[in-house]
Amino acid sequence: MSAPKYGVVSVGNALVDVISKSSEEFIDEQKAKHGMEKGAMTLIDESRALGLYSEMGPGTETSGGSAGNTMAGFASFGGKGGFIGKVADDELGKIFQHDLRAMDIIFETQPLQMGAKTGRCLILVTPDGERTMNTFLGASTELCEDDVDKNLISDAQVTYLEGYLFDKETAKNAFVSASKAAHDAGRRVALSLSDPFCVDRHRADFLKLVENHVDILFANEDEIKSLYQDDDFDSALDKVASNVEIAAVTRGANGAVIISKGEKYVISAEAVSNVVDTTGAGDQFAAGFLYGFTEGRDLESCGKLGAIAAAEVISHIGPRPLVSYAELAKKAA
Amino acid sequence: MSAPKYGVVSVGNALVDVISKSSEEFIDEQKAKHGMEKGAMTLIDESRALGLYSEMGPGTETSGGSAGNTMAGFASFGGKGGFIGKVADDELGKIFQHDLRAMDIIFETQPLQMGAKTGRCLILVTPDGERTMNTFLGASTELCEDDVDKNLISDAQVTYLEGYLFDKETAKNAFVSASKAAHDAGRRVALSLSDPFCVDRHRADFLKLVENHVDILFANEDEIKSLYQDDDFDSALDKVASNVEIAAVTRGANGAVIISKGEKYVISAEAVSNVVDTTGAGDQFAAGFLYGFTEGRDLESCGKLGAIAAAEVISHIGPRPLVSYAELAKKAA
Numbered sequence: 001m002s003a004p005k006y007g008v009v010s011v012g013n014a015l016v017d018v019i020s021k022s023s024e025e026f027i028d029e030q031k032a033k034h035g036m037e038k039g040a041m042t043l044i045d046e047s048r049a050l051g052l053y054s055e056m057g058p059g060t061e062t063s064g065g066s067a068g069n070t071m072a073g074f075a076s077f078g079g080k081g082g083f084i085g086k087v088a089d090d091e092l093g094k095i096f097q098h099d100l101r102a103m104d105i106i107f108e109t110q111p112l113q114m115g116a117k118t119g120r121c122l123i124l125v126t127p128d129g130e131r132t133m134n135t136f137l138g139a140s141t142e143l144c145e146d147d148v149d150k151n152l153i154s155d156a157q158v159t160y161l162e163g164y165l166f167d168k169e170t171a172k173n174a175f176v177s178a179s180k181a182a183h184d185a186g187r188r189v190a191l192s193l194s195d196p197f198c199v200d201r202h203r204a205d206f207l208k209l210v211e212n213h214v215d216i217l218f219a220n221e222d223e224i225k226s227l228y229q230d231d232d233f234d235s236a237l238d239k240v241a242s243n244v245e246i247a248a249v250t251r252g253a254n255g256a257v258i259i260s261k262g263e264k265y266v267i268s269a270e271a272v273s274n275v276v277d278t279t280g281a282g283d284q285f286a287a288g289f290l291y292g293f294t295e296g297r298d299l300e301s302c303g304k305l306g307a308i309a310a311a312e313v314i315s316h317i318g319p320r321p322l323v324s325y326a327e328l329a330k331k332a333a
Numbered sequence: 334m335s336a337p338k339y340g341v342v343s344v345g346n347a348l349v350d351v352i353s354k355s356s357e358e359f360i361d362e363q364k365a366k367h368g369m370e371k372g373a374m375t376l377i378d379e380s381r382a383l384g385l386y387s388e389m390g391p392g393t394e395t396s397g398g399s400a401g402n403t404m405a406g407f408a409s410f411g412g413k414g415g416f417i418g419k420v421a422d423d424e425l426g427k428i429f430q431h432d433l434r435a436m437d438i439i440f441e442t443q444p445l446q447m448g449a450k451t452g453r454c455l456i457l458v459t460p461d462g463e464r465t466m467n468t469f470l471g472a473s474t475e476l477c478e479d480d481v482d483k484n485l486i487s488d489a490q491v492t493y494l495e496g497y498l499f500d501k502e503t504a505k506n507a508f509v510s511a512s513k514a515a516h517d518a519g520r521r522v523a524l525s526l527s528d529p530f531c532v533d534r535h536r537a538d539f540l541k542l543v544e545n546h547v548d549i550l551f552a553n554e555d556e557i558k559s560l561y562q563d564d565d566f567d568s569a570l571d572k573v574a575s576n577v578e579i580a581a582v583t584r585g586a587n588g589a590v591i592i593s594k595g596e597k598y599v600i601s602a603e604a605v606s607n608v609v610d611t612t613g614a615g616d617q618f619a620a621g622f623l624y625g626f627t628e629g630r631d632l633e634s635c636g637k638l639g640a641i642a643a644a645e646v647i648s649h650i651g652p653r654p655l656v657s658y659a660e661l662a663k664k665a666a
Contacts, residue, residue, distance in 0.1 A: 020435075021655075058405065058432035060651065061394035072391065091424040099391035102353075318393065322354075322650070 004187065005155040006106075007079040007294035011148065011178050012067025012162035013140040014085035014109075015119045016092045018059040019131075019279065019317055022124035026055075027132055038126070041133040041195045043167060049136035052122055061092075062318050063099035064121055065140070066194055067162035069280045069319045073287025073309050075103040076325035079294060082106035082152050084178075088139040092118040099320075109147050112139040125317065129275040141168040145177045153178055154185030157294045158216070160286070163194030166202045179213035188245075190216035192286055193223035200226055216246045216293070218286045224249055237264075248303065250285050255307060258299050267303035270311035280319030284309035288325070308332055337520065338488040339439075340412040340627035344481065344511050345400025345495030346473040347418035347442075348452045349425045351392040352464075352612065352650055355457035359388075360465055371459070374466040374528045376500060382469035385455055394425075395651050396432035397454055398473070399527055400495035402613045402652045406620025406642050408436040409658035412627060415439035415485050417511075421472035425451040432653075442480050445472040462608040462647065474501040478510045486511055487518030490627045491549070493619070496527030499535045512546035521578075523549035525619055526556040533559055549579045549626070551619045557582055570597075581636065583618050583643070591636050600636035603644035613652030617642035621658070641665055 030036040034048065044052065053059075063072075071083050083100055087093030089111040096118060100107045119138030123131050143165065153159050159182040165171040179189045191214045193199050199206055206227060210217060217240060221233055224247075230236040237259060240247045246260040255269040288309035292302030308328050309321070316322050363369035367381065377385065386392075396405075404416050416433055420426030422444040429451060433440045452471030456464050476498065486492050492515040498504040512522045524547045526532050532539055539560060543550060550573060554566055557580075563569040570592060573580040579593040588602040621642035625635030641661050642654070649655050 053431060056431075056435060058396065058435045058653065059428070061428060063391065095392070095394060098386060098389075102389060102391045317655070320391065 004157040006081045007156065008071070008074055008081040008158045008160050008290050009084065009152050009156035010067035010071050010081070010160040010162065011084045011165065011174065013065045013119060013137060013164050014068065014087045014096050015065035015121045015135065015140060016096055017062050017064030017121045017123055017279070017319060018053065019062065019123045019125060019277070020057045020059040022057065022126055022132070024126055027124060027126060036132060036134065037197070038132050039130050040197050041135055041164070044134050044136050046136055046138070049120065049122065049134070052134055056122060056124065060317065061095070062320065063096045064319050066164055066192060066283050067160060068096070068100060069283035070160065070287045070290070071100065071105050072103055072320040073284045073325060074291050075105055076321040077288065077291035077305070077329060078326045079291045080104070081156065084109050084143070084147060084149060084152070086112055086139050086143040086147065088112045088116060088118040090118050092120065093139070106152065108149065109143070112142050115139070116142065123279055125277045125279070129278055129314065131277060131279040137167065141171065143174055144170045145174050148174050148178045148181065150181040153181045154187065156187060158188045158190050158290060160190045160290065161192070163192050163198055163206070166198060166205060172205060175209065176213065183213070188215040189213055190218065190290065192282065193217070193219040193227060196222040196226040199223050203227065210243050214244050216248070217244045218248050218282070220250045220282060246299065248289055248306070250282055256285065256303055258303050260299055265300045265303060267300070267307055270307045272311045272315050275314050277317045278314045280313040281310045283319060284313040284321070304332070305329055337490040339414045340489065341404070341407055341414040341491045341493050341623050342417065342485050342489035343400035343404050343414070343493040343495065344417045344498065344507065346398045346452060346470060346497050347401065347420045347429050348398040348454045348468065348473060349429055350395050350397030350454045350456050350612070350652060351386065352395065352456045352458060352610070353390045353392040355390065355459055355465070357459055360457060360459060369465060369467065370530070371465050372463050373530050374468055374497070377467050377469050379469055379471070382453065382455065382467070385467055389455060389457065393650065394428070395653065396429045397652050399497055399525060399616050400493060401429070401433060402616035403493065403620045403623070404433065404438050405436055405653040406617045406658060407624050408438050409654040410621065410624035410638070410662060411659045412624045413437070414489065417442050417476070417480060417482060417485070419445055419472050419476040419480065421445045421449060421451040423451050425453065426472070439485065441482065445475050448472070449475065456612055458610045458612070458650065462611050464610060464612040470500065474504065476507055477503045478507050481507050481511045481514065483514040486514045487520065489520060491521045491523050491623060493523045493623065494525070496525050496531055496539070499531060499538060505538060508542065509546065521548040522546055523551065523623065525615065526550070526552040526560060529555040529559040532556050536560065543576050547577050549581070550577045551581050551615070553583045553585070553615060579632065581622055581639070583615055588640060589618065589636055591632050593632055598633045598636060600633070600640055603640045605644045605648050608647050610650045611647045613646040614643045616652060617646040617654070637665070638662055
């Protein structure tokens with residue numbers, strides 16, 4: 001087995017975020033009319049995406065997607081890695097490609113030539129800084145087993161899978177195929193559960209994946225409770241600890257808990273003077289953690305790097321770093 | 334003459350901004366290779382736009398264009414108005430349309446169906462907060478006299494023209510046509526000089542426009558010096574004062590000077606704790622000034638509203654307001 005060339009290769013939805021400020025009343029109206037759930041991610045189709053867009057306020061467009069955000073953070077720490085995901089051959093697709101490649105992230109998945117447009121996530125940020133996401137997956141759901149670059153995966157220490165991709169059947173197969181390729185090469189597989197509703201939609205498949213293929217699990221409190229249908233956080237933690245080598249569970253303002261081989265590490269959240277937009281908090285926690293992990297740091301240090309990145313991303317609009325995470329980590333050390 | 338329905342209708346380039354952080358070294362390299370001028374706006378063609386984009390860091394896309402930014406600020410104060418400008422029938426064009434209409438700004442110019450793409454401005458923001466702009470005008474230069482909606486213009490107190498449009502001959506005719514329509518309806522015409530290099534490229538035409546058609550002139554120090562080819566600020570001010578009813582000249586951190594009918598008003602800049610990105614400072618000064626003016630405020634109050642808006646926009650990335658200017662104005666009063 002040769003030494004890995006890269007730290008992390010991610011497999012995820014290729015999405016462009018359209019971020020807009022929203023009042024609480026607008027979310028309430030949209031909930032009543034369209035079932036929008038504040039703070040969660042709702043899947044929408046193209047016609048609903050167009051309808052919602054026309055009702056939203058002015059927006060800012062920026063590359064997003066959970067695993068793409070994580071790779072941007074990982075690169076900002078100084079990590080080398082790649083991304084596997086599907087855009088269409090259109091303007092938003094070109095923006096998504098550019099933004100990853102501009103950070104020296106390898107991204108060679110062939111764009112979809114015909115059919116759906118590049119996926120987009122319409123994000124409404126309320127005055128409390130919470131984000132409510134409405135995702136039109138578009139071309140990103142066309143990711144299939146053939147797109148999973150096994151050479152790239154076997155060259156990476158960790159293959160990181162985004163739970164949101166589970167919303168389409170073909171992507172589930174791509175996940176299993178990516179996991180097998182990683183393990184065949186002696187590498188590790190990480191998974192982010194992404195969203196309690198996503199877990200709810202695909203609980204049995206997630207459990208099977210976690211039990212059989214996942215070494216490192218990222219989740220928040222609600223997600224692991226949903227995965228094990230257990231309202232007691234500590235008992236859900238015990239269950240996840242028996243399934244994976246490492247579980248990193250984020251708890252918002254209460255920081256995070258990392259469990260591995262019977263040991264538990266409690267990580268405090270970094271102080272943030274003004275929470276502007278929580279989009280990307282979990283993604284950047286994973287970025288910091290994975291950077292530390294692939295650099296051989298101890299688990300507590302990995303968690304600390306995750307907390308540093310999460311604190312930066314929630315202090316501004318947008319899901320990706322606005323400053324160098326390498327610099328932030330240096331200052332904190 | 335009926336009462337005007339709207340405060341301001343703007344005529345300008347319809348551009349989407351692609352904003353990216355840049356090192357000083359990158360600007361130096363681009364200056365040596367391509368003549369990029371730090372702090373200024375350089376016009377580029379499509380192939381150079383693609384080349385520069387591929388070398389730039391990850392970006393954020395947001396609707397821009399000088400006069401479009403001014404209208405966004407004007408609407409944020411609570412003003413009612415319209416915009417005349419040309420996008421293409423593509424994704425970036427739809428983003429530009431949406432962002433204006435989402436602020437209740439009337440924007441009915443027909444998109445270009447064939448030919449150039451929607452124009453874009455590649456903006457590099459250096460660590461000192463200065464922005465260096467590289468504009469591919471694209472479809473925006475196809476704006477012609479037929480696009481100038483004379484009914485809309487005669488319904489507005491002020492028709493506001495963006496100097497940047499002067500870079501194409503057909504647009505110059507559209508300007509004159511818009512000015513005549515405004516004056517025929519008994520309204521006022523405002524012009525922003527936009528950029529000292531733009532003034533330099535079209536000095537004779539600008540002078541003719543200012544002398545014959547402009548009531549309110551917006552400029553910064555460098556622009557009026559360039560217009561009158563006069564290195565002495567006070568003497569350039571005297572010249573502009575003899576040409577227009579009102580001249581509002583911005584001086585960066587030194588605030589602004591307003592001259593009208595022999596009176597001079599000195600406006601202090603508002604304190605800004607952290608200048609992040611100066612993109613849109615002049616545009617938002619004009620927004621505040623025009624809002625005050627169309628609400629019948631005295632010129633000193635108009636200048637103060639301009640300073641409030643400019644201070645907000647330079648404290649974050651992006652050329653348009655992130656908070657309500659109506660609220661800021663209320664707090665300041």
